[in-house]
Amino acid sequence: MDSPKTIKITDPKVALAKAEHFCAYQERSQQEVRDKLYDWGLWPDAVEQIISQLIEGNFLNEDRFAKAYTKGKFAQKAWGKIKIKQGLKFKRVPDVLIKKALQTIDIDDYAATLSKILEKKAATLTEKNTLKRRYKLQQYAMGRGYEADLIADILKNSEL
Template identity: 60%
Template sequence: MKSPQEKPLILDKKTALAKAESWCAYQERSQQEVRNKLYDWQLKPSEVEEIIGELIVNNFLNEERFALAYASGKANIKKWGKLKIKQGLKLKKVPDKLIQKALNSLDGDKYFEDLCQAVLKKEKTLTEKDPFKKKYKLLNYLMGKGYEKDLIFLALKANNLSE
C-alpha cells in the first residue's frame, strides 16, 4: 500500500511507452493489466490506447500468447484446474475465444495425472475416518482448486476412494 506522502507517478507518453515496453518484456501481460498500469501513471485515455496499440504492433503485448502462458503456468506450477484458470483469465478480461484456446492447449493426460496426484496428496493429510466425509472433503478441496466435478469423480475412482 502506498504511503500518503508518496506522489503518484506521472509520466509523459514517450517515457510511459519505454517503461511499458520494459514491463511487458519482463513477463507476459494482458491488455487489461497494461491498461491499468498506464492509468496508474496518470495518462489520458487516448494516450493509453495509443501506447497499447504501439505495444501490440511491436509485439510486446499479445493477448493470445499471454493466455497460453497463463494457462500453462497455472496448470503446471500451481496445479490449478481449468475452471480456476478460466476464472483468472476472465478477471484479466481475456476474450472467451482465447480462453478456450488456452484451455484446449493443456495436455489432457498430464492434467488428469496432476489431479490424481492432488487427490493422493490431500488424502494423506485428511484424518477423517468416515469414508463419505473424507470423499466430501476431497471433493470440496479439488473443486476449490478449479477441477471439474466429473474428472474429480474419475480420479477418486482411479485411486479407489469412491464408494
C-alpha cells in the same frame, strides 16, 4: 489514494518506453497494461495509443499471454481449468483466446495432476468415514478449479 512511490508520467514517449519494459519483463494482458498506464496518470487517448503501439511492436499479445498464464498456473500451482478460466476472465482476456489456451493442457497430464493433488490431500486427512473423506477430497479439488465429473471419476477409480 496515491502511495508515496506512485510515479506520474505525462510524456507518452516515456510511458511507452516504461510500458515496453513492463511487457518485456513478463507476459501481460492488455488490461494489466491499461491499468498500469492509468496508474501512471495518462489520459485515455494516450493509453489506447500506447496499447496499440505495444501490440504493433509485439510487446503485447493476448493469445501469447493466455497460453503463458494457462501453462504457468497449471504447471506451477496445479490449478484446474475452471480456476484458470476465471483468472483469465478477470484479466479480461476474450473467451475465444481462453478456450484456445485451455486446449493447450494435455488431458493425460491434467488427470495425472488431479490424481496427484488428491493423493497428497488424502494423506493429510484424518477423517475415517469414507463418504465424508471423499466429500472433503472432492471439495478440495473443486476449490482448485477441477471439474466435478473428472474428480468423481478419479475418486471412483482410486483407493483414496
